[in-house]
Amino acid sequence: MKTRDKIVHAALALFNEHGERAITTNHIAAHLGISPGNLYYHFRNKEDIIRSIFSLYEQHLETGFQPYEGKKVDVDLLIGYFDALFYTLWQFRFMYANLVIILSRDEVLNKQYTVTHEQVLKRATSILTQLKQDGVLVIDDAEITPLADTIRMVACFWISNQLTHSEATQITKTSLYEGLLRVLMIFKAYASESARPTFIRLEQHYQALAKAEQEED
Numbered sequence: 001m002k003t004r005d006k007i008v009h010a011a012l013a014l015f016n017e018h019g020e021r022a023i024t025t026n027h028i029a030a031h032l033g034i035s036p037g038n039l040y041y042h043f044r045n046k047e048d049i050i051r052s053i054f055s056l057y058e059q060h061l062e063t064g065f066q067p068y069e070g071k072k073v074d075v076d077l078l079i080g081y082f083d084a085l086f087y088t089l090w091q092f093r094f095m096y097a098n099l100v101i102i103l104s105r106d107e108v109l110n111k112q113y114t115v116t117h118e119q120v121l122k123r124a125t126s127i128l129t130q131l132k133q134d135g136v137l138v139i140d141d142a143e144i145t146p147l148a149d150t151i152r153m154v155a156c157f158w159i160s161n162q163l164t165h166s167e168a169t170q171i172t173k174t175s176l177y178e179g180l181l182r183v184l185m186i187f188k189a190y191a192s193e194s195a196r197p198t199f200i201r202l203e204q205h206y207q208a209l210a211k212a213e214q215e216e217d
Contacts, residue, residue, distance in 0.1 A: 004042045006032055008052045015094035019051065019189050020050070020102065023039065047106050054109060060088045073134050075201050081127070082180055082202065083209075085155060093171045096159040098180045117152065124148035136195040137187070147190070154183055177210035 001009075014023045025046050029039045062077045066082025073078055095102060100142050103110040107151045125148045132144065139147060158179035168175060176185050181203065188199045 003034070003038065004052075007039060007042055008049060008056070011046075011049045012053050012056070012092075012094075016091075018037055020094045023051065025049070039121075047109070050102065050106070051109055051112075053092070053095070054112065057088070057092050058155050060084070060091065061116065061120055064088060065120065065123050065127070067123065067130055069130070073136050073195075073198075075082075075198055075205075078198065078202055079205065082184075082206065085183070086176055086180055089155065089159065089176050090173060093159055093176075096156060097163055099156065099160065117156075121145070121148055121152060121184065124152065135192055137190045139190050147186070151183055151186060154186070155179065158182070172213065174210050174213040177206050177213065180206050181210070 002078055007028060008070055011023070011028050014028060014031060023046075025039055025043070028049070029036045032039075043052070064087070065081065068077055089096060125145045128137065128139070128144045128148050129141075132139055158176070160172050162171065162175050162179075164187075184199060184203050184206065188196065188203070191199050
C-alpha cells in the first residue's frame, strides 16, 4: 500500500476510535511511524485527509446501492442492501457522528456531500420504484422520493441521535443494528402482504446480529 493510502486508512481508523476532533496530523504520523513532513508531502492538512476519506465513502455508496435490475427480490438481495448500509455507517462512523461540524468548516466538502447525496437519493428512488413494480412495496408514486429521503435521513443522523439522545458515549455495532431495525420498521409499513414475511425474516436476522454483538460487548 502506498504511503498516501496508508495515511488515509490510518486516519480513518483513528478518527473512528477517538473522534476526529481529538486527532491531529501529528497523531496520524506518529501512528504510522513517519515524520510530520512526510505526511505533509502527501496532504496539506487534516481537512485534505478528510476529503480523501470522503472519496472512499463515495465509492462505498456507489457500489452498495445500485438498482437490482433483472434480479429476483428475496431475503438475500435485501440483506445485501442493508449490509451495505451497515458497513457504510460503521466504516465512516466518525463522519456521521460529527457531520454538521465537519461540513460547516469545509465549503468544498459540503458541496461535494450535497452532490453525492443527490445521487444517492436518485438511486434509492430507483430501487424503491423497482420494489413497488415487483410487488414488494405498496406506495403511491408521489411518495417514493420522500420515502427514500426519509430513509436517508434516519440513516445519516442515527449516530448523532444516539450520541445526543442516549447515554451512549461511543457508537457500537449493536447501536447501528438498532438503527437498521428502525429503517426496517419503515419498510414494513409499506410492505405488501406477500412481502411482509420477507421483512419479518430480515428483522429476525438483524435482531439476532444485534443480540450477538451485545453479548460480546
